[in-house]
Amino acid sequence: MNHPMPTELNLHRVSRVLEISFDDGSNFKLPAEYLRVYSPSAEVQGHGPDTRVLQVGKEDVNIERIEPVGNYAVVLHFDDGHNTGIYSWETLYNLGKHYDDLWAEYLKELEAAGHKHKEPAS
Numbered sequence: 001m002n003h004p005m006p007t008e009l010n011l012h013r014v015s016r017v018l019e020i021s022f023d024d025g026s027n028f029k030l031p032a033e034y035l036r037v038y039s040p041s042a043e044v045q046g047h048g049p050d051t052r053v054l055q056v057g058k059e060d061v062n063i064e065r066i067e068p069v070g071n072y073a074v075v076l077h078f079d080d081g082h083n084t085g086i087y088s089w090e091t092l093y094n095l096g097k098h099y100d101d102l103w104a105e106y107l108k109e110l111e112a113a114g115h116k117h118k119e120p121a122s
Contacts, residue, residue, distance in 0.1 A: 006021065007022060009021075011066060013062060016031060016063070022093060030096060032063050033059055034102075035087070038095055040086060042084070043085075056110065060121050061079060073089065074092075
């Protein structure tokens with residue numbers, strides 16, 4: 001399956017944003033918190049349908065480093081110790097493309113679980 005390939009990947013540590021551009025002209029600015037709570041790892045996604053684990057208290061998380069995995073993905077090493085998610089280019093593209101809907105869904109899940117999302121420290 002052909003899917004867009006990244007042309008540029010930049011980590012903005014101060015703003016905690018991963019900026020990624022793709023060869024179809026798309027450019028996404030993905031907050032570290034968003035990438036952490038939607039990690040493709042089994043720890044977050046679970047081991048089957050409807051087993052995703054709600055991530056709480058990740059507002060101030062940042063990415064410490066990015067490790068390439070072949071020519072198809074990266075591992076993001078977060079400063080809370082999480083580093084088991086392999087973010088394929090397709091996963092990153094889909095997280096960018098569906099950011100608004102996925103972020104709104106996450107905020108609703110937090111609220112339903114009795115948690116209040118706080119603004120990250122600046």
